[in-house]
Amino acid sequence: NAGVTQTPKFQVLKTGQSMTLQCAQDMNHEYMSWYRQDPGMGLRLIHYSVGAGITDQGEVPNGYNVSRSTTEDFPLRLLSAAPSQTSVYFCASRSGQGVYEQYFGPGTRLTVT
Amino acid sequence: AQRVTQPEKLLSVFKGAPVELKCNYSYSGSPELFWYVQYSRQRLQLLLRHISRESIKGFTADLNKGETSFHLKKPFAQEEDSAMYYCALGGYQGGKLIFGQGTELSVKP
Numbered sequence: 001n002a003g004v005t006q007t008p009k010f011q012v013l014k015t016g017q018s019m020t021l022q023c024a025q026d027m028n029h030e031y032m033s034w035y036r037q038d039p040g041m042g043l044r045l046i047h048y049s050v051g052a053g054i055t056d057q058g059e060v061p062n063g064y065n066v067s068r069s070t071t072e073d074f075p076l077r078l079l080s081a082a083p084s085q086t087s088v089y090f091c092a093s094r095s096g097q098g099v100y101e102q103y104f105g106p107g108t109r110l111t112v113t
Numbered sequence: 114a115q116r117v118t119q120p121e122k123l124l125s126v127f128k129g130a131p132v133e134l135k136c137n138y139s140y141s142g143s144p145e146l147f148w149y150v151q152y153s154r155q156r157l158q159l160l161l162r163h164i165s166r167e168s169i170k171g172f173t174a175d176l177n178k179g180e181t182s183f184h185l186k187k188p189f190a191q192e193e194d195s196a197m198y199y200c201a202l203g204g205y206q207g208g209k210l211i212f213g214q215g216t217e218l219s220v221k222p
Contacts, residue, residue: 033209040122042199043212090157102210104157
């Protein structure tokens, strides 16, 4: 199993550009989440999904969109990039059964200039 | 409101010294608590979960509901323990986790 994969690893955007961060998991996990990691602020939840076709907002959803058309994929879209979205983005997934352990992807380091 | 607090941004100790990384939480329900570790430029990985009451890499953590704490301890720190440590609170619909701000542990030789 590859686990949770994310692409790209690094990205530089100009203000106003849009892009999609990709996330995929091959563990047949129902739950998937996107977090952003900023120094001194820990990880903050952007959006999450409890299954295909179902998404909801987390703590910091503004400026981001998600969709979940399949169990495996959970892309994160930046609609109009802003410097405040410079961060490291982590995707995570977990099984819908039992223990709440989440498995994380390797992260995408995004810089918006 | 649900919250996780890690009061120390940076904890610096010498090799062989005891380590305690503090974590306090606020949650009205039955908490599920975790410690995640992130080594330099790597993905987060689960270190401990309170429900397992296990020791991983010499680390232990006990849930104290009276003090609403879940401190991470190790009696003798090693240089390879240097990393970022996050305390996380779960137990929510949708598998959400609430993370603390993180504590950077630096173990000096």
